[in-house]
Amino acid sequence: MTPTKRIGILTSGGDCAGLNAVIRAVVHRATTHYGWQVVGIEDGTQGLLSRPVRYLNLDLNMVDGTMMRQGGTVLGTTNKGDPFAYPMADGSTRDRSQEIIGGLRELGVDTLIGIGGDGSMAILRRLAAIGGIKLIGVPKTIDNDLGITETSVGFDTAVAVATEALDRLQPTAASHDRVMVLEVMGRDAGHIALTAGIAGGADVILLPELSWSIEGVAAKIRQVQRNGRNFALVVVSEAVKTAEGAAARKEFADGQKRYGGIGNYIGHLISEATGAETRVTVLGHVQRGCPPSYRDRLLASAFGVRAVDLIAEGKSDRLLAWSNRQVIDVPIEEAIAAYASVDTASTLVQTARGLGIYIGDVDG
Missing domain, CATH: 3.40.50.460 (Phosphofructokinase domain)
Structure with a gap:
């Protein structure tokens, strides 16, 4: 059995249908199969900038079938405030990346599952590299413009x-x-x-x-x-x-x-x-704000389970993708570089x- 881990999960960027289904699948797979603890970080990187850090200890009682049907994200999200050039009240910008990394360390998290699009993944990947934190990405965007995957969570809905x-x-x-x-x-x-x-x-x-x-x-x-x-x-x-x-x-x-x-x-x-x-x-x-379609529920569930399994396999810096009716994983850098317009x-x-x-x- 894989040693006990404490993994973090957050949603980043714009909301969409299916995010809660990913969170639910991660918690189920991590707790029932591996005996791991899952920490849900609130409001994306904003929660990691707060002191104390804003988070939820996620367990099976919190992730029932009702949650899977809900639109949006129970953890909250943000699409503002680049931590490497964070806008301050006086109009200036400041690099707050070390505060975010410090927040993850405060939570005792060494592996993070990030659910987001290309912009979010680029930021999370940079933070993970600086902080020595393992990162697994789950693609979500209603725009479906990530070229490495045939579809992303939220598009079908x-x-x-x-x-x-x-x-x-x-x-x-x-x-x-x-x-x-x-x-x-x-x-x-x-x-x-x-x-x-x-x-x-x-x-x-x-x-x-x-x-x-x-x-x-x-x-x-x-x-x-x-x-x-x-x-x-x-x-x-x-x-x-x-x-x-x-x-x-x-x-x-x-x-x-x-x-x-x-x-x-x-x-x-x-x-x-x-x-x-x-x-x-x-x-x-x-x-964006409605119950996910059955396809988005299935895709989100498959991504969530596989994300946890990748952690168990010791993999990092990987983004999940849907290809030929199955889940694959590719390097995050390669994935976010492959933009897909029509x-x-x-x-x-x-x-x-x-x-x-x-x-x-x-x-x-």
């Missing part, structure tokens, strides 16, 4: 929510002779828009990876009208650029500029070009074109 939104928009579009525009998340990759657009019967799908024109969009909508249908559905990824080639961004109260507004921009152009009554729905964080020659792009969906004019 985000697509299911976007598809359901199209299902709900279709009847009201038909009732009022409207063009419905749905803006979805995805950061710089159009995977959610493409997958949900096909599944939800969209007439137009606009992706950041493919150039588009309002003439092409309008031509598709007029074709739909000529064929006798009184409505159309348009899906737009948040990172799609305007006709002038600019990203649609908004400045928020915290001073950060984030994607927002492209759906309304496209809706206005469609109305001008076609005369159609147009309505815009921005799905936003609804794609391949414009992919099966799904060709499927969209084959279905007559307008998906852009030429490769961008």
